[in-house]
Amino acid sequence: MHNRVLVLDKNRRPLMPCHPARARQLLRRGKAAVFRRYPFAVILKDRECGTVQETRLKIAPGSKVTGLAVVAECARRGQTVLWAAELQHRGAAIRKALEQRRAHRRFRRSKLRYRAPRFDNRRRHVGWLAPSLQHRVDTAMTWVERLRRWTPVKGVSTMLHRFDTQKLQNPEISGVxxxxxxxxxxxxxxxxxxxxxxxxxxxxxxxxxxxxxxxxxxxxxxxxxxxxxxxxxxxxxxxxxxxxxxxxxxxxxxxxxxxxxxRKAPLKDAAAVNSTRWALWERLQATGLAVEVGTGGRTKWNRARLGYPKAHWIDAACVGESGTGVRLEPAMPPLQAKAAGHGERQRARLNRHGFPVGHKAGGKSYLGFQTGDLVRCAKPGLPAFVGRVAIRFRPSFLVIGPSRKAEAHPKYLTVIQKADGYAYA
Known part of the structure; x- marks a missing residue:
């Protein structure tokens, strides 16, 4: 069993996802065209509107990976998972980059002691989260908004659970x-x-x-x-x-x-979930959808009672009261979406002491291509393959595919999907 194919009508309004075989049939007959490759979606050429079922987007927030599942209320089969994905965050990479920037700044400050201190000039707004934590909330909400555009979502379910970090370290802790x-x-x-x-x-x-x-x-x-x-x-x-x-x-x-x-288990992941749970809940409430909340214990009980294995997308499908009798195929491979970022804003190239020694090119695109675009490479002398492009500001790009990479002139490249900040598998 595979993920259902997302379907849009000719006005780009979402319809019910269809079976992959049905999507292939529509494409062969010319009744539909490919709208996106990842996640795979088709757009109908002559159909407008249609009957849709009650569909719910379910989320299992995590520190490193967030599970997503689109569940429909089928008249014959009950609650059924139609589409699933696992979203990998890049919070650790953001934290590492910020620490490196902080080290450079502190080193430069030690060499420029005559400059007035500025550490009191910054103010944090109410509800401020560290960038590595805010990233987790933002990427989850990005996919909520995307799936609202591509599927007929009528409600959202999420886990609002809190880890007892002290009990994780010492199960016998109590009282004072x-x-x-x-x-x-x-x-x-x-x-x-x-x-x-x-x-x-x-x-x-x-x-x-x-x-x-x-x-x-x-x-x-x-x-x-x-x-x-x-x-x-x-x-x-x-x-x-x-x-x-x-x-x-x-x-x-x-x-x-x-x-x-x-040694005791590290608590960074538990702390990240504890810090972001209310921020994500408030953002979901602001969407205007009906938000269902479940605990981690209820999710685990639902999954264990139904006999499903542990996986992020399966946890998402089992969230809350609506996950009591959800039907799914455990062998179904979910879409793997890894946050890769949209490039960097830093223009200066720094030496080991943190002082600028050069500057990067200001543009993010060249000859209509941008780093991260999914392209088809048809360079003469090589078998055609699909991969991600890394641009250079000269007509020689690097294309990296699953099994090979090659340097190619842009005239041999065809864009399949523009970069959107994620890498897919």
Whole structure:
């Protein structure tokens, strides 16, 4: 079973999605034309309006991946999933770029001490979210608005759940312990000495000078939480460097498993969902659609009772009371949409100290092409293939496909779909 094909009438109003075989039949007979490749949609040439069923868009918000499912109320089969997708966010990439920009700015400031401080000039509005968190809300709402244009959506369902981050770390926590925190009665170093038995976590040496080490390096996105800190002797710390513990201890899986079991689970993903849940709910309410809310526990109960496997789009289909008896095919491959961004606004090329040494070209397109466009490459001497184009400001573009890449002149390229900020699979 595959995703249904999205259908629009000749006035671009959404109709009920159809089976892929029906879409192929319409295309062969010339009654329809391809409207979009990803997600695949056709537009009818001679039909106007039509009967539509009650259709609901269901969302399972996540930190890294958000599940989407379009569910219709069928008279014969009941609640049925017609279309599904998994949206991969790029919050980690945004956070890394902001940290790099912050480091450059701080370094430049240290070299220009005569400049007046400006850290009090910025004000945050009510409801402000960090850019990496706001991105998660914005991309989810982008797809809500898109699917409203392409499918007859009459309502929205979303999960409004909150993770108990302290209980995730300590399942036995209760009462006043919620107010005391992890380091109640300890300093950080003393806490680590007691937690790791006053020995090196990597080689087990005792009675040697110990240093504090990040299990998952900060340069790779690790945090300063005590759950990400351990003790290491100086030789092990220097040998590990900025490698992840999984790479450093690949030769000793038993010790790696013990360290992973002793450390606590990172809470960045749970914190991201907790921070964005109300912002997403308010944006959904502003659409004017009927918004159904469900909890994570209800979603899991629905999925387990129906016997469906764990997947982001399946969680979306099982959200709320409407997910009690939803029908779906677990083997159906959802559309994979990965947020790739719309390029960067930074024009200056920086040296390692953060000072500009050149500037990038100001335009974003050249000869009618833009980086990220989906094109068909028909370069002589090579088999034709479809891929994404990376433009250069000269007539020699790089086309990257699933299995090959090639440099080609724009005259050998045909645009299939313009760049929209996402990569699809």
């Amino acid at each position: 312990e919620y107010q005391q925190g992890t380091l109640f009665g300890y300093e950080v170093r003393e806490y680590l000495l007691e937690k790791w038995g006053r020995r090196c976590a990597y080689c087990g040496k005792e009675n040697v000078p110990l240093t504090i080490d990040h299990i998952h390096p900060r340069s790779l996105g690790g945090s300063d939480r005590v759950s990400n800190l351990t003790l290491a002797c100086v030789p092990c710390n220097q040998k590990k460097g900025n490698r992840d513990v999984a790479d450093f201890l690949a030769h000793d899986p038993k010790r790696l498993a013990r360290i992973e079991a002793q």
